[in-house]
Amino acid sequence: MNELVITGRRFRLLSDRFKKFWFKFSRSSLSIIGLIISTTCVILAVLAPYIVPYPEHIEWYIDYDNALRPPNLEHILGTDQYGRDVFSRIIFGMRYSFTLVVVVLSIVIPTGIVLGVLAGYFKDTWFDYLIMRISDTFVAVPPLVMALAIAAVLKPSMINSMIAVSLTWWPWYARLTYSAVSSLKNEYYIIYSEVIGVSKLRVMFVEILPNCIGPILTKATLDVGWVILVGAALSFVGLGAQPPIPDLGTMVAEGAHLLPTTWWVSIFPALTITIIILGFNLLGDGLKDVFTEEKY
Amino acid sequence: MxxxxxxxxxxxxxxxxxxxxxxxxxxxxxxxxxxxxxxxxxxxxxxxxxxxxxxxxxxxxxxxxxxxxxxxxxxxxxxxxxxxxxxxxxxxxxxxxxxxxxxxxxxxxxxxxxxxxxxxxxxxxxxxxxxxxxxxxxxxxxxxxxxxxxxxxxxxxxxxxxxxxxxxxxxxxxxxxxxxxxxxxxxxxxxxxxxxxxxxxxxxxxxxxxxxxxxxxxxxxxxxDKIYVMYAGQIVETASTDKIFSEPLHPYTKLLLSAVPRLTGRWKAEGLIGRLPDYVNPPPGCRFYMRCQQSNSNCKIKPKLLKLNKDHSVACWLYGDEEH
Amino acid sequence: MNELLVVKNLKKYFKTKFGLVKAVDGITFHINEGETFALVGESGSGKSTTGHMIVGMYAPTSGEIYYKMNNISVHASKRPKNITREIQVVFQDPASSLNPSRYIKDIIGTPLKVYNLIRNSTEVEQKVADLLENVELPPELYMYRKPRELGGGELQAIAIARALSTNPKLIILDEPTSALDVITQAKIINLLLNLQKKHNLTYLFITHDLAVVRNIASRVAVMYLGKIVETAPTIELFNHCRHPYSMMLFSSIPVISEDEKNLKPKKITSIGEIPSSLSIPPGCRFHTRCPYAEARCKVEEPSLKHINSGHIVACHLAE
CATH class of the missing domain: 3.40.50.300 (P-loop containing nucleotide triphosphate hydrolases)
Structure with a gap:
């Protein structure tokens, strides 16, 4: 058999799969809007140091002469009570928010998946009961309340708020994976691989897990927004990132007592949070449509 | 009626x-x-x-x-x-x-x-x-x-x-x-x-x-009472039930009938090569042409459903006159 | 003839929250090497459960399965590897028996790796290509496809290729064509027959389609509610079936020609449905639907009667 022919076919199949993905995804214009918003946000956050007009305004900077200027050509979103450019701080704030998301999700998703797969595969054993009852306990309390409680015990800081959010978040992934795995493990292809003697670990992580990736990926996308929201909420009540770090939650908090006259100080960071959440939710909905198998 | x-x-x-x-x-x-x-x-x-x-x-x-x-x-x-x-x-x-x-x-x-x-x-x-x-x-x-x-x-x-x-x-x-x-x-x-x-x-x-x-x-x-035989989105033959089973005309109808397992036990389905055409680029003529063992150059043109008699019509170049 | 597989008084009970389900309730049969043995019955008759026990998907409640004189009445994980290798299975619904998220190459390659039938990864590709060619699928088109991109017939051919990958002796075919249309069914059956000749395979063919059985099986066992009610060589069964249930199955086969109609036994209209295996009727299990049922059928369970060579019937009325 010709190697080149096979490689060529493989490439074409891959591009076919991508085209199919895009076809399904792009059927809804809302998903496209979501994709545009979320990628823009990510790109802005990544390139923040190169694009913001006043990088020096981010942390320690005081210029009372320009304090509380309303939005104008120089400062398109105005300035805060120390004269710092709100736009620059928002862009950097997004950077912190996304850092929080990346750290939290990269702790939470693998942990949740591994525990969920194990519990789902060993359903009705002591391991299943242990993991699922612990996660029940966490799920019973709203994540924000839980995170607040944990953060209050720890010292307020960026790292500790990451820990608090991660601790409240893993059970959701564990449960999602658990339910998918425990139904998939009765499929004939899993039973077949057990019968021929494929090792348990391979069955769990090579045969079963790839089939649950769709819902996990969808949830991860939706969670980008929610993790940012919880992180911002922690900062807002002073349990997360501390000033002068330009966290979106902290910024809303700092500007809150200036409302309603100097509204731009807190409204714009709040609006940013809203837009990010909206964008990732729309994107997640689009992904869900793609992963839901249709007959046609 | x-x-x-x-x-x-x-x-x-x-x-x-x-x-x-x-x-x-x-x-x-x-x-x-x-x-x-x-x-x-x-x-x-x-x-x-x-x-x-x-x-x-x-x-x-x-x-x-x-x-x-x-x-x-x-x-x-x-x-x-x-x-x-x-x-x-x-x-x-x-x-x-x-x-x-x-x-x-x-x-x-x-x-x-x-x-x-x-x-x-x-x-x-x-x-x-x-x-x-x-x-x-x-x-x-x-x-x-x-x-x-x-x-x-x-x-x-x-x-x-x-x-x-x-x-x-x-x-x-x-x-x-x-x-x-x-x-x-x-x-x-x-x-x-x-x-x-x-x-x-x-x-x-x-x-x-x-x-x-x-x-x-x-x-x-x-x-x-009456049967329509469909292949790849086209009606290829239609006739009263008895006619379809006693004298099938279209090669696809014949193929379909030969594929049915018989209680008499002499079942050897032949000519089962190929599969349905790709619907994105279907063959312009008869859609069965690629699988048909009796196909000829005419088949690249689409045959119309031709009425042979009162209750039997077939869309195939093997039957009927030239003008179709 | 050489008996490849012997099943003795095999039973499988499942405990459910509604009670004890007697899926298979004491069946005995054997399969000779190189033949096609058909297990026929309606859904709920226990025919698939029997097949699954032979594959080793679960251990029997009681009774024995012997493969080449080795007792294998345990779960597959407790069987010697050379025996699980020789008994392979093809399921009814290829969409649920092939992992939808893996490439065909990996699906067929998995048993090759598990049984150490290949030495390195380049060999996998070659071997999988050979296997795909064996089932008449061009390898370059199928190697890197995923099951959900393919149709039922192609998938079933791939399932067969996977079963063949381990050089098996016995293949359990669990309704391999009942989800397919006539043309695809004919293709798959032709393929199975050719492969049987080529590799000297033995088949256990589980189905409810008697017309297919007539064309490929050498011996048939008819199952009803966990019991075998009639066993006979195919020709014998089709010409002189004795159990009313077999007759009912026969007369309900739809046929398309006159000479087939003449082959069918006297018309027995099918009535009722197979009872739940939670509440098996006493006496002869079939008496609730049997048009010939007598008083003793309701109390006394019929024993197996040998009619003539290889023809066994469990019915009070068969003499």
Missing amino acids: ESLLRVEDLNVRYKSYRGELKVLDDVSFEVKVREKVGLIGESGCGKTTLLKSILRILPPNSIIYKGKIFFKNIEIIKANKNEIFKIRRENIGMIFQDPMSALNPFFKVKDQLYDALRYSVHNIKSQQDLQQMIIKLLKEVALSDSERILESYPFELSGGMRQRVCIALALTRSNDLLLADEPTTNLDVTIQEQILNLLRELVNKRGLSIVLVSHALGMVKEFV
Whole structure:
């Protein structure tokens, strides 16, 4: 058999799969809007140091002469009570928010998946009961309340708020994976691989897990927004990132007592949070449509 | 006999990531009053698409590219929503292949029948009246233990019973035409026979017309008056049931018949090469041409459905004159 | 003849929250090497459960399965590897028996790796290509496809290729064609027959389609509610079937020609449905649907009667 022919076919199949993905995804214009918003946000956050007009305004900077200027050509979103450019701080704030998301999700998703797969595969054993009852306990309390409680015990800081959010978040992934795995493990292809003697670990992580990736990926996308929201909420009540770090939650908090006259100080960071959440939710909905198998 | 449903040159396409799937290609089809029509062909040849376009329940990525469907002088494709709903409620019923997914798992059989009747029958006077009608309906589909069945959820019933409930549901909506999309495929042979006998009895008693889609040819033979053979979205042959089985003309019909396992035991299906053509780029002429063992250069031009005699038409260049 | 597989008084009970389900309730049969043995019955008769026990998907409640004189009445994980390798299975619904998220190459390659039938990864590709060619699928088109991109017939051919990958002796075919249309069914059956000749395979063919059985099986056992009611060589069964249930199955086969109609036994209209295996009728299990049932059928369970060579019937009325 010709190697080149096979490689060529493989490439074409891959591009076919991508085209199919895009076809399904792009059927809804809302998903496209979501994709545009979320990628823009990510790109802005990544390139923040190169694009913001006043990088020096981010942390320690005081210029009372320009304090509380309303939005104008120089400062398109105005300035805060120390004269710092709100736009620059928002862009950097997004950077912190996304850092929080990346750290939290990269702790939470693998942990949740591994525990969920194990519990789902060993359903009705002591391991299943242990993991699922612990996660029940966490799920019973709203994540924000839980995170607040944990953060209050720890010292307020960026790292500790990451820990608090991660601790409240893993059970959701564990449960999602658990339910998918425990139904998939009765499929004939899993039973077949057990019968021929494929090792348990391979069955769990090579045969079963790839089939649950769709819902996990969808949830991860939706969670980008929610993790940012919880992180911002922690900062807002002073349990997360501390000033002068330009966290979106902290910024809303700092500007809150200036409302309603100097509204731009807190409204714009709040609006940013809203837009990010909206964008990732729309994107997640689009992904869900793609992963839901249709007959046609 | 008067014509009840007439499909003329219907073209249905599906949008896909590779382009448009040209599924139905100039399909013409007719059902007369009190006629039993069979539609046969392998999976993926567009049988279900044809039925769905009659009820206008095609998926959202479909396009009715061309063609007309007349039901009692109503043009179904151009009809407005209310007319379509009225037809679905009162004139045409459909039985689906999988009775499990055709019934709502959250509601008791009673509630589902109740809803169906409420929308399709106008002269319901009271709750008792309705109850009477439901019990009568269940009797008609030979579900004797009606008390228990009415209080059951679909998953508590066996496959055969579920299909009977589906038939009862379809009956509430069909005063003229019943569309049966492989109604017995998922059932055991003994139950298949029972369901088929039931359908035949009901159709005769109520004077309905029926379109039976199936690839169980033996079943179709015992049931219908007239058969349409479909291949890759085209009608390739149509004739009375006896004619199709005694003197099949189109090479595809012959192939289909040779593939049926025989009780005589001399079963050796030949010429099963190839598969359905790609609907994105179907061959311009006869769509069966790539698989046909009798094909010639003519076949690159599309053959029309040629009427050979009163009840036998075939779309193949092997038959009829040059001008076609 | 060489008996490849012997099943003795095999039973499988499942405990459910509704009670004890007697899926298979004491069946005995054997399969000769190189033949096709058909197990026929309606859904709920226990025929698939029997097949699954032979594959080793679960251990029997009681009774024995012997493969080449080795007792294998345990779960597959407790069987010697060379025996699980020799018994392979093809399931009814290829869409649920092939992992939808893996490439065909990996699906067929898994058993090759598990049984150490290949030395390195380049060999996998070559071997999978050979296997795909063996089932008449061009390898370059299928190697890197995923199951959900393919049709039922192609998938079933791939399932067969996977079963063949381990050089099996016995293949359990669990309704391999009942989800397919006639043309695809004919293709798959032709393929199975060719492969049987080529590789000297033994088949256990589980189905409810007697017309297919007539064409491929050498011996048939008819099952009803967990029991075998009649066993006979195919021709014998089709010409002189004795059990009313077999007759009922026969007369409900739809046929398309006159000479087939003449072959069918006297018409027995099928009535009722197979009872639940939670509440098996006493006496002869079939008496609730049997048009010939007598008083003793309701109390006394019929024993197996040998009619003539290889023809066994469990019916009071068969003499």
